[in-house]
Amino acid sequence: xxxxxxxxxxxxxxxxxxxxxxxxxxxxxxxxxxxxxxxxxxxxxxxxxxxxxxxxxxxxxxxxxxxxxxxxxxxxxxxxxxxxxxxxxxxxxxxxxxxxxxxxxxxxxxxxxxxxxxxxxxxxxxxxxxxxxxxxxxxxxxxxxxxxxxxxxxxxxxxxxxxxxxxxxxxxxxxxxxxxxxxxxxxxxxxxxxx
Amino acid sequence: xxxxxxxxxxxxxxxxxxxxxxxxxxxxxxxxxxxxxxxxxxxxxxxxxxxxxxxxxxxxxxxxxxxxxxxxxxxxxxxxxxxxxxxxxxxxxxxxxxxxxxxxxxxxxx
Numbered sequence: 001x002x003x004x005x006x007x008x009x010x011x012x013x014x015x016x017x018x019x020x021x022x023x024x025x026x027x028x029x030x031x032x033x034x035x036x037x038x039x040x041x042x043x044x045x046x047x048x049x050x051x052x053x054x055x056x057x058x059x060x061x062x063x064x065x066x067x068x069x070x071x072x073x074x075x076x077x078x079x080x081x082x083x084x085x086x087x088x089x090x091x092x093x094x095x096x097x098x099x100x101x102x103x104x105x106x107x108x109x110x111x112x113x114x115x116x117x118x119x120x121x122x123x124x125x126x127x128x129x130x131x132x133x134x135x136x137x138x139x140x141x142x143x144x145x146x147x148x149x150x151x152x153x154x155x156x157x158x159x160x161x162x163x164x165x166x167x168x169x170x171x172x173x174x175x176x177x178x179x180x181x182x183x184x185x186x187x188x189x190x191x192x193x194x195x
Numbered sequence: 196x197x198x199x200x201x202x203x204x205x206x207x208x209x210x211x212x213x214x215x216x217x218x219x220x221x222x223x224x225x226x227x228x229x230x231x232x233x234x235x236x237x238x239x240x241x242x243x244x245x246x247x248x249x250x251x252x253x254x255x256x257x258x259x260x261x262x263x264x265x266x267x268x269x270x271x272x273x274x275x276x277x278x279x280x281x282x283x284x285x286x287x288x289x290x291x292x293x294x295x296x297x298x299x300x301x302x303x304x305x
Contacts, residue, residue, distance in 0.1 A: 112218040112221075113218065115222055116222055123228060123229050126229065126236050130235055130239055133236060133240055133243050134239055137239060137243040144246060144253065148253065148257065150257070150261055151253075151256070151260045154260050157264060160295055161274065161275065164275070164295050168288075180281055180285075183277045187270060187277070
């Protein structure tokens with residue numbers, strides 16, 4: 001409120017004079033809705049941008065003081081002009097960093113990583129199965145060899161004893177001997193397995 | 196930006212290509228390793244199966260032979276010992292026993 005009860009004309013024309021008291025909002029109103037969101041486009045922009053009185057003591061209508069900190073809603077021609085003017089600014093540098101970060105995600109190779117994981121799992125399962133089969137084969141081989149060795153030795157002893165019995169019996173027929181006949185009688189004729 | 200900048204797009208693209216090539220190579224090597232391992236496992240499976248069949252066929256006959264020898268082991272040992280003693284006292288019988296590895300100094304052959 002004015003202090004000395006001014007007239008209506010004084011109030012209406014008051015905004016043409018430089019006054020330390022702002023005729024608008026005392027709080028600063030930014031020309032954009034949000035910052036640090038470079039990827040999104042903002043369709044609405046407040047063209048009549050104003051700052052509070054303590055920033056600078058004049059209106060900043062139809063100017064874009066905060067343009068380069070806002071969203072890039074400019075057209076292609078204006079964008080080219082801005083790139084020419086502000087090539088080394090932080091705005092475009094941040095854009096380049098974003099492009100680098102976006103290209104470092106390697107999206108086409110993600111399938112190979114999944115396939116490599118599946119192949120590693122299959123390989124692990126095959127290795128486990130191979131170890132189990134190898135251990136089983138070693139045990140079977142050991143059993144088979146020991147059984148064959150023992151059976152062959154026993155078979156050879158049986159055959160040899162049977163042949164010895166036959167030779168002794170033939171010798172006894174040629175050269176009869178009561179002692180040898182007694183030995184052949186008390187001993188049961190060994191019967192070797194035919195296999 | 197210089198070429199040595201880690202954030203350079205060209206260098207990043209080159210690194211991406213190298214990573215993709217390495218992953219393809221690892222995939223192919225892993226595939227080859229899986230094929231080789233599967234072949235070895237298949238061979239082991241077949242060999243184990245055949246050996247199990249062989250063992251199943253041989254085991255009854257071998258068990259019968261071993262059982263027969265164990266049943267007559269004592270009688271066989273006695274017979275061979277008596278024959279060795281007889282050969283030691285009768286020189287005409289020694290040629291028969293020499294066929295079976297008997298020696299004049301030995302009392303019994305096993």
